[in-house]
Amino acid sequence: xxxxxxxxxxxxxxxxxxxxxxxxxxxxxxxxxxxxxxxxxxxxxxxxxxxxxxxxxxxxxxxxxxxxxxxxxxxxxxxxxxxxxxxxxxxxxxxxxxxxxxxxxxxxxxxxxxxxxxxxxxxxxxxxxxxxxxxxxxxxxxxxxxxxxxxxxxxxxxxxxxxxxxxxxxxxxxxxxxxxxxxxxxxxxxxxxxxxxxxxxxxxxxxxxxxxxxxxxxx
Amino acid sequence: xxxxxxxxxxxxxxxxxxxxxxxxxxxxxxxxxxxxxxxxxxxxxxxxxxxxxxxxxxxxxxxxxxxxxxxxxxxxxxxxxxxxxxxxxxxxxxxxxxxxxxxxxxxxxxxxxxxxxxxxxxxxxxxxxxxxxxxxxxxxxxxxxxxxxxxxxxxxxxxxxxxxxxxxxxxxxxxxxxxxxxxxxxxxxxxxxxxxxxxxxxxxxxxxxxxxxxxxxxxxxxxxxxxxxxxxxxxxxxxxxxxxxxxxxxxxxxxxxxxxxxxxxx
Numbered sequence: 001x002x003x004x005x006x007x008x009x010x011x012x013x014x015x016x017x018x019x020x021x022x023x024x025x026x027x028x029x030x031x032x033x034x035x036x037x038x039x040x041x042x043x044x045x046x047x048x049x050x051x052x053x054x055x056x057x058x059x060x061x062x063x064x065x066x067x068x069x070x071x072x073x074x075x076x077x078x079x080x081x082x083x084x085x086x087x088x089x090x091x092x093x094x095x096x097x098x099x100x101x102x103x104x105x106x107x108x109x110x111x112x113x114x115x116x117x118x119x120x121x122x123x124x125x126x127x128x129x130x131x132x133x134x135x136x137x138x139x140x141x142x143x144x145x146x147x148x149x150x151x152x153x154x155x156x157x158x159x160x161x162x163x164x165x166x167x168x169x170x171x172x173x174x175x176x177x178x179x180x181x182x183x184x185x186x187x188x189x190x191x192x193x194x195x196x197x198x199x200x201x202x203x204x205x206x207x208x209x210x211x212x213x214x215x216x217x218x219x
Numbered sequence: 220x221x222x223x224x225x226x227x228x229x230x231x232x233x234x235x236x237x238x239x240x241x242x243x244x245x246x247x248x249x250x251x252x253x254x255x256x257x258x259x260x261x262x263x264x265x266x267x268x269x270x271x272x273x274x275x276x277x278x279x280x281x282x283x284x285x286x287x288x289x290x291x292x293x294x295x296x297x298x299x300x301x302x303x304x305x306x307x308x309x310x311x312x313x314x315x316x317x318x319x320x321x322x323x324x325x326x327x328x329x330x331x332x333x334x335x336x337x338x339x340x341x342x343x344x345x346x347x348x349x350x351x352x353x354x355x356x357x358x359x360x361x362x363x364x365x366x367x368x369x370x371x372x373x374x375x376x377x378x379x380x381x382x383x384x385x386x387x388x389x390x391x392x393x394x395x396x397x398x399x400x401x402x403x404x405x406x407x408x409x410x411x412x413x414x415x416x417x418x419x420x421x422x423x424x425x426x427x428x429x430x431x432x433x434x435x436x437x438x439x440x441x442x443x444x445x446x447x448x449x450x451x452x453x454x455x456x457x458x459x460x461x462x463x464x465x466x467x468x469x470x471x472x473x474x475x476x477x478x479x480x481x482x483x484x485x
Contacts, residue, residue: 035452103352108435110453131352132434133441135448139430142326147335148351 001198002030002037002045004053004181005136006077006155010214011051017210018201025194033111033136041065041186048195051183051202053077054112058182066187068195074202075181076217079113079120080156081169082144089150091169094124097151105140105152108133116177117153123175141166155179157215181216248466255463256456263460271438272446273464276423279354279442283361284419291369291418292411296399298370299377310374314367324363325431332359333432356433357440361422368421369414376410377403416476420469 003011008031015027030037030045034057041047042064051074052058058071083091089102097104106128107114114133121128131149134140140152145165159168183202185195201207208218229237263269298310316324332339332350342348350356380403388398404411426444433440435449443465450458 033452039455105434108449108452110449130436132436133449134435135430135445135452139434142431143351143434146326146329146333148329148333 001027001049001051001195002032002041002047003051004034004037004057005031005138006053006157007031007051007181009161010157010211010216013214014202014207014210017206018198021201022194022197027198035060035111038064046190047186048189048191049183049185049198051181053179053181055180055182056112058184061184061186067184068187068189068192069185071182071184072199072203073180073219074183074207075211075219077155077157077179077181077215078176078217079116079153079171079179080159081171082141082152082154082159082162082166083150083169084144084147085165085167087167087169091151093169094121094126094171094175097121097128097153098126100129102151103149104128104130105132105134105143105149106130107137107140107153108135111135112179113137113153113155116179119177120153120171120175123177155215160215178217180219251459251462251466255459259456260460260463263457264464268437268441268446269461269464272441272443272461275354275357275438275441276443276465277468279357279361280419280422280425282358283365283422284415286358286362287366287369287418287422288411288415291366291414292373292404294366295370295373295377295414296403299374300382313370316364317367321364321425321427321429322431325360325428328356328360328363328428328432351432352434352436352440354433354439357429357442360428360432361425364425364428365418365422368417372410372414372417373407376407380406412476416473420473423465423469 001011001015008029011029011031015029019025019027030040030047032040034052034054037047037050038052038057038060041050041061050058050061052061052071055071061067062071081091081094081097083089089096091097091102096102106117109115109118132139132143134143134152137154137158140149140154141158141162143149144152145162151169156168159166183199185192185199189195202211203219212218294313298306298313319327329336329339329351331337332342334340334343334349334351339350342350350359384406385398385403388402389395393402424444425442426448429440429442430445430448435441435445443461447458447461447465450461
């Protein structure tokens with residue numbers, strides 16, 4: 001199964017729970033950025049299920065090797081400002097990020113979250129000049145938790161995963177962007193029955209409660 | 220065919236294995252060339268982002284190569300000629316960055332030269348110098364991973380170099396510096412060139428330490444490898460075109476320099 005990097009922790013736990021509930025089955029994951037995963041699948045990497053961090057990359061699968069049934073949304077995520085523990089710069093909201101003395105890191109508009117971040121800045125009417133346009137959220141988390149950058153825009157789940165090394169500053173709903181996570185069984189999946197069972201498990205109450213522990217919202 | 224040629228002809232098995240090796244290196248490039256969207260070549264290359272990234276890559280990698288020469292040659296000489304306790308450990312230390320995953324190298328640079336780093340905090344508070352997110356940070360990351368290639372190459376050559384020649388030059392009245400410059404260095408010139416080119420090529424392709432330590436900011440820290448990696452996310456065809464440019468530049472230099480400078484017989 002191929003999954004977006006932002007699902008690493010939650011899907012590892014989902015996989016373990018699924019294997020415990022279905023003795024004799026094995027779930028193996030390939031975690032990378034959604035675009036890398038879908039590229040791999042379309043180039044022939046054997047994959048039964050694909051969980052994407054956005055609809056755009058899921059569309060690449062639909063238009064690529066194809067899906068067994070229409071993708072379904074299994075989780076949502078939203079943006080949050082990540083700052084060092086204790087919020088030393090006293091950042092209270094998006095408007096503060098426009099301060100030129102702050103070192104702000106964001107993701108490149110080439111990746112989904114960078115695109116969402118730009119939408120969010122536009123909606124807030126704030127002009128932010130990041131010192132770095134990272135390729136993935138991990139780069140932002142590293143730079144903020146090491147204290148080299150003052151703030152960054154990441155998913156709420158990333159702030160939660162950074163646990164005691166960082167904290168989040170909420171972004172109001174009216175300017176925030178909701179990221180949609182779709183999942184689908186690939187066309188001609190080698191283990192179609194098991195793949196469908198896993199998909200059902202992710203959408204079940206048990207599966208959803210695991211995802212919510214990691215900060216994901218309901219579909 | 221005279222007798223000498225026949226004697227130099229390698230065994231068939233070696234030729235067969237060498238051909239496999241050549242295919243191993245050639246096929247990925249063939250695969251790449253096959254996918255390059257030739258019709259979009261000019262469109263991609265004419266964008267200002269690409270030219271900016273290419274210029275930044277060339278400038279920073281050349282500075283990294285010069286810095287590697289400036290500091291790496293004396294280091295190689297010390298490692299090859301000076302006997303001191305712990306020399307093996309110093310050599311291992313100075314080449315560790317070759318085996319370190321570059322991302323870890325970038326984080327290590329943060330820990331030492333970042334604004335919260337062991338030394339970086341003093342640079343920041345005393346001189347107002349912050350290396351992360353700067354072009355200087357790019358050069359630093361590149362030099363960090365590239366210099367060992369020069370050091371190892373030059374050190375190996377200096378070990379092969381017959382020290383008695385230097386001694387003879389000294390007895391003829393040459394100063395230490397004169398002998399080093401006019402006798403020792405010329406005798407290892409092929410290794411100097413090879414080492415400098417290796418270091419330059421490594422610096423040009425540097426990705427992990429750069430994006431970690433210097434970040435990705437067009438015009439300031441976005442080198443070609445970073446631009447290529449990001450383009451892979453949004454426009455894979457453009458990424459192929461950019462890769463082609465890097466391959467062409469590196470291939471030209473590697474193929475061109477060897478014959479002219481490296482004592483190649485032909």
